[in-house]
Amino acid sequence: MADITNVSTTTKQVIAEVERAVVGKRALLEMMMASVLAGGHLLLEDFPGLGKTLIARSFAKALGLEFKRIQFTPDLLPGDITGGYIFNRVKNKFELRKGPLFANIVLADEINRASPKTQSALLEAMQEGQVTIEGESLPLPEPFLVLATQNPIEYEGTFPLPEAQLDRFMLKLTVGYPNLDEEKLILRRRRERKQDEVPLREITKAQQLLELREAVENIHVDADLENYIASLVHATRVDRRVAVGASPRGSLAFLKMARANAALEGRDFITPDDIKRYATPVLGHRVILQPEYWMARTVTDDVIRDSVAKTPVPVIK
Secondary structure: OOOHHHHHHHHHHHHHHHOOOOOOOHHHHHHHHHHHHHOOEEEEEOOOOOOHHHHHHHHHHHHOOOEEEEEOOOOOOHHHHHEEEEEEOOOOEEEEEEOOOOOOEEEEEOHHHOOHHHHHHHHHHHHHOEEEEOOEEEEOOOOOEEEEEEOOOOOOOOOOOOHHHHOOEEEEEOOOOOOHHHHHHHHHHHHHHOOOOOOOOOOOOHHHHHHHHHHHOOOEOOHHHHHHHHHHHHHHHOOOOEEEOOOHHHHHHHHHHHHHHHHHOOOOEOOHHHHHOOHHHHHOOOOEEOHHHOOOOOHHHHHHHHHHHHOOOOOOO
8 A cells, every 4th residue: 555655756746747748737737636636526617728638638648547538518418428238239139338437537528518417427427436327337447537627608508517516526626828938838849749649658557546545545634624624614604695505525525635635745644724725626616605696706706715714723733
């Protein structure tokens, strides 16, 4: 079994390898790597062309995991992603043809374009780690991670994700535009390598990643910090601007992400900063505002910022 030093070294190698393809997104890549360690699904909400697919494919390659991409459309059926039984005329019997969900990392591109029926099939895979075909439950490969994307400005022809499904995503992240120097570096790297594809090395394998996850489970969490997490989440439920606050699943996401962040930094204990760093990614999609605030884009961030500011930070010896 891996120790914390091994977890930190390996994950930093993975991030460094992904950075050969993805320019200037160190903080984002660290959060995504921490989520992979914590075993949580990711929702990337940002504009087209910012490298969401590239990031997902690069992580899969560096982690040595099988990668599949599903382009979600309104006519996509549950069987298109789960697979189904096909009749083989040569063998005169039905055979299972597995769908693209049977992979380690699944990129659900523009997830909000699929119908609720298809989204519910993905929901089972995310929550239970299995799919049901013809009444039979089939386990998905381990590890299994859904990385979904959606466009924040395009609502025509989309089906907003229900709160129950949003809650299944451990983090909601944005990629953001590169700055001027980073964009110049993107152009220079593309010109120098003379091809679109960036060849990446495999740093880990699936089994090694599972061992890294086991090591994260041994990171110490002080009782005062557990109380801090609970208080932080509770603060979102009593804010007058909030209709529905974060669920206990949000508290568990804080715990898992704080441990994973500590492991990335080579520590076998968590600190308040490990928790505060993930306040917006963990809570942003779990807080449902009162109707009068729905059109104001910044209110959710204000609620989270106020919750962090009002919650007393424990002093850990």
